[in-house]
Amino acid sequence: MYDAMLAETVRITGHGGDQIEAYLARPLDAHPVGGVVVIHHLPGYDLQTKEIVRRFAAEGYAAILPNLYSREAPGASPDDAAAIARAQGGVPDERLVGDVAGAADALRALTNANGKVATIGYCSGGRQSFLAACSLRLDAAVDCYGAFVVRTPPAESPLRVTPLLDIAGDLSCPLLGLFGAEDAYPSPEEVAELDRALTDLGKAHEFHTYPGAGHAFFAVNRPSYRPEAATDGWARILSFFATQLAS
Amino acid sequence: MCTYLTDTLAVRASAKGPQGWFAAERATVYFDHPVHLGDEHSLNVDLLGAGALPARVGLELDASSALALARAVLSTLATAPDGLVPSVVAEQARALLAGVPA
Numbered sequence: 001m002y003d004a005m006l007a008e009t010v011r012i013t014g015h016g017g018d019q020i021e022a023y024l025a026r027p028l029d030a031h032p033v034g035g036v037v038v039i040h041h042l043p044g045y046d047l048q049t050k051e052i053v054r055r056f057a058a059e060g061y062a063a064i065l066p067n068l069y070s071r072e073a074p075g076a077s078p079d080d081a082a083a084i085a086r087a088q089g090g091v092p093d094e095r096l097v098g099d100v101a102g103a104a105d106a107l108r109a110l111t112n113a114n115g116k117v118a119t120i121g122y123c124s125g126g127r128q129s130f131l132a133a134c135s136l137r138l139d140a141a142v143d144c145y146g147a148f149v150v151r152t153p154p155a156e157s158p159l160r161v162t163p164l165l166d167i168a169g170d171l172s173c174p175l176l177g178l179f180g181a182e183d184a185y186p187s188p189e190e191v192a193e194l195d196r197a198l199t200d201l202g203k204a205h206e207f208h209t210y211p212g213a214g215h216a217f218f219a220v221n222r223p224s225y226r227p228e229a230a231t232d233g234w235a236r237i238l239s240f241f242a243t244q245l246a247s
Numbered sequence: 248m249c250t251y252l253t254d255t256l257a258v259r260a261s262a263k264g265p266q267g268w269f270a271a272e273r274a275t276v277y278f279d280h281p282v283h284l285g286d287e288h289s290l291n292v293d294l295l296g297a298g299a300l301p302a303r304v305g306l307e308l309d310a311s312s313a314l315a316l317a318r319a320v321l322s323t324l325a326t327a328p329d330g331l332v333p334s335v336v337a338e339q340a341r342a343l344l345a346g347v348p349a
Binding site for chain 1: 252275
């Protein structure tokens with residue numbers, strides 16, 4: 001089996017026609033492949049999230065990671081960019097949707113694209129993956145422990161985000177949700193509330209909550225990493241994409 | 248968890264980053280995931296300069312260290328020789344220190 005892949009920094013057209021930075025990894029095999037837009041967590045466009053992008057390419061998908069902080073801090077190190085974006089209140093929802101749409105278009109334009117695109121996001125990106133799936137035509141979405149899908153942020157937070165339940169009826173694709181039982185953002189109650197709402201709306205979804213795991217259990221460089229939950233989560237993601245992104 | 252809680256304040260300060268000294272205009276204080284400290288959460292402080300791409304100095308402290316640092320700052324302000332610190336600031340520092348048992 002030919003398994004060469006290419007990973008590189010590219011420019012894509014994001015919200016408002018802005019040229020933004022993105023990290024693209026893709027198999028060089030000519031066979032048609034599905035695409036995955038990876039949405040980074042609040043700490044930013046970092047090395048660990050780029051590793052996730054390369055993992056998807058190694059698994060046979062074209063994957064792209066838009067740098068959501070391209071405008072606030074072009075060229076800055078990920079932690080500086082995240083600090084600046086935090087001080088400015090985070091990424092506006094409308095801009096996020098435009099940037100994900102641009103990333104999805106970039107994947108669909110690849111010569112070996114099969115036309116199917118999913119999103120996956122972690123932490124704040126989990127909420128944004130759900131937001132994108134309710135705002136764009138997608139084939140699958142994964143929400144990894146995204147908070148504030150059903151509840152508002154604390155009053156002290158500078159983040160300008162709102163709950164998304166009112167647009168859940170627009171969910172355009174099956175949703176896989178992966179959560180930690182010991183997480184508070186989102187809490188198990190919040191996850192259950194979203195589960196009930198999607199069931200009531202007749203939206204295809206599959207949620208898994210891991211005991212012994214809190215927030216960010218996929219983050220290999222943090223004490224929150226939980227190998228058992230992460231390994232099982234990866235298997236579920238790949239199985240989900242094998243079904244939803246098949247040519 | 249990502250706490251998202253952030254206190255943002257205007258400051259008049261100078262800080263030294265990788266490119267040298269700069270005038271800091273804002274500070275953010277939050278208890279959330281650190282980038283470098285090997286804990287799940289830490290008390291983080293960013294001092295940010297002016298402009299579209301501001302200079303930054305970041306601090307990540309474990310909770311006990313953050314409290315000790317806060318106490319040391321208050322103590323230093325409260326006990327500075329008369330006339331060096333504005334009296335209203337020194338009085339507030341003493342009042343706050345009185346409310347923070349050692």
